[in-house]
Amino acid sequence: MIRELRKLGPMSFQWLRMRITEEQERRNREAQIQDRLPRALDEFHRALIGCLESYTMAFGPESAELQLDGWQIRVVVRDEKEGGWEPRTQVDIDMLVAVPGFQINREDAAPLFVEVGLLPGDKLFYRDRELDQYVSMDELTHRALDRALFPKLRE
Numbered sequence: 001m002i003r004e005l006r007k008l009g010p011m012s013f014q015w016l017r018m019r020i021t022e023e024q025e026r027r028n029r030e031a032q033i034q035d036r037l038p039r040a041l042d043e044f045h046r047a048l049i050g051c052l053e054s055y056t057m058a059f060g061p062e063s064a065e066l067q068l069d070g071w072q073i074r075v076v077v078r079d080e081k082e083g084g085w086e087p088r089t090q091v092d093i094d095m096l097v098a099v100p101g102f103q104i105n106r107e108d109a110a111p112l113f114v115e116v117g118l119l120p121g122d123k124l125f126y127r128d129r130e131l132d133q134y135v136s137m138d139e140l141t142h143r144a145l146d147r148a149l150f151p152k153l154r155e
Helices: 001-009 016-058 137-149
Strands: 065-070 070-083 085-096 102-106 111-120 123-128 133-135
Touching: 001 085, 016 065, 016 070, 016 085, 016 102, 016 111, 016 137, 070 133, 070 137, 085 137, 111 137, 123 137, 133 137
Parallel strands: none
Antiparallel strands: 065 070, 070 085, 085 102, 102 111, 111 123, 123 133
16 A cells, blocks of 8 residues: 555645654754753853852862763762861752753752753753743752752742
8 A cells, every 4th residue: 555655656735744844843953952962061060160169269169069970060068077078968960861951959859850942043041841931040050059058048
């Protein structure tokens, strides 16, 4: 049956052509986002470095540390006790291709999933998936670090 249909040539239904075009555009956007995702992680990493530089200037160079390992960023926050530094908490940020975006794991909260997308001009947007809310880099760093850095302060 399929061989017989192939002899007739491809069917040309308007809805099918439209859906094929939509799917091609969706796949192209997805590929662009996948290509941009490592750079998005790098931008997030640089923003976190700036936050932690300010924090360690205020509370000591050993009070926080940032590590980048492949597609994961880890922030370790420490408290000074009896002349030494002991880890208090950590935040793990994983780049997830399937989202595409980040999963932010904080010890005191459920994972936060942040979707990354492209705007015109190769700019990025960030969206909190749970709240269905677009967030700026300022808000993204706040959501990732606030509870870890300042656990005794209310939001």
